Amino acid sequence: MARQIVEVALKALAGGLFVLGFAVLAEMMTPKRLAGVFSAGPSVALGSLLVTAALIGQADMRAAADGMRAGAIAFFVYCLVVPPLLKAWGVWRAALAGLTVWVVTAGAAFLLLPQS
The missing domain is CATH 1.10.287 (Helix Hairpins)
Incomplete structure (x- = not known):
């Protein structure tokens, strides 16, 4: 502890x-x-x-870095998706849609990117 x-x-x-x-x-x-x-x-x-x-240790650091990579890719996609949705759907629905896109993208990126 x-x-x-x-x-x-x-x-x-x-x-x-x-x-x-x-x-x-x-x-x-x-x-x-x-x-x-x-x-x-x-x-x-x-x-x-x-x-x-x-x-x-370095093994845990690499695992954390892999997660950060997947999150960064997902955040980039989020930033591409949300601004156009803001005008069409408003803040709350656009943010919820963006969060959904982020979760799916982060999961896919984590599974598809080569792990260190």
């Missing part, structure tokens, strides 16, 4: 440090609308992967 608490705390610390670093990098970029992309997901994922590799 204590090991899990330490792992979660280290992941939070590493993710926070990477968020800070990527936020500083994003502040130097233009256009500013890309700042959130660089300061959120990639930095937390990188911190989590580093802590997982250090505490648990």
Whole structure:
């Protein structure tokens, strides 16, 4: 139990440090609308992967990275599908349809992508 608490705390610390670093990098970029992309997901994922590799091992890190790859592909498809649906169906139905597309795409990507 204590090991899990330490792992979660280290992941939070590493993710926070990477968020800070990527936020500083994003502040130097233009256009500013890309700042959130660089300061959120990639930095937390990188911190989590580093802590997982250090505490648990590379095999678990690779499994986590495979899941992140599938999720990223699914998120890309979500971003392609939802904007046109927003105009036609409204926020709630478009978001629900996008979530369904995300789940199906993530599952298919996880099954079809080569596992490390």
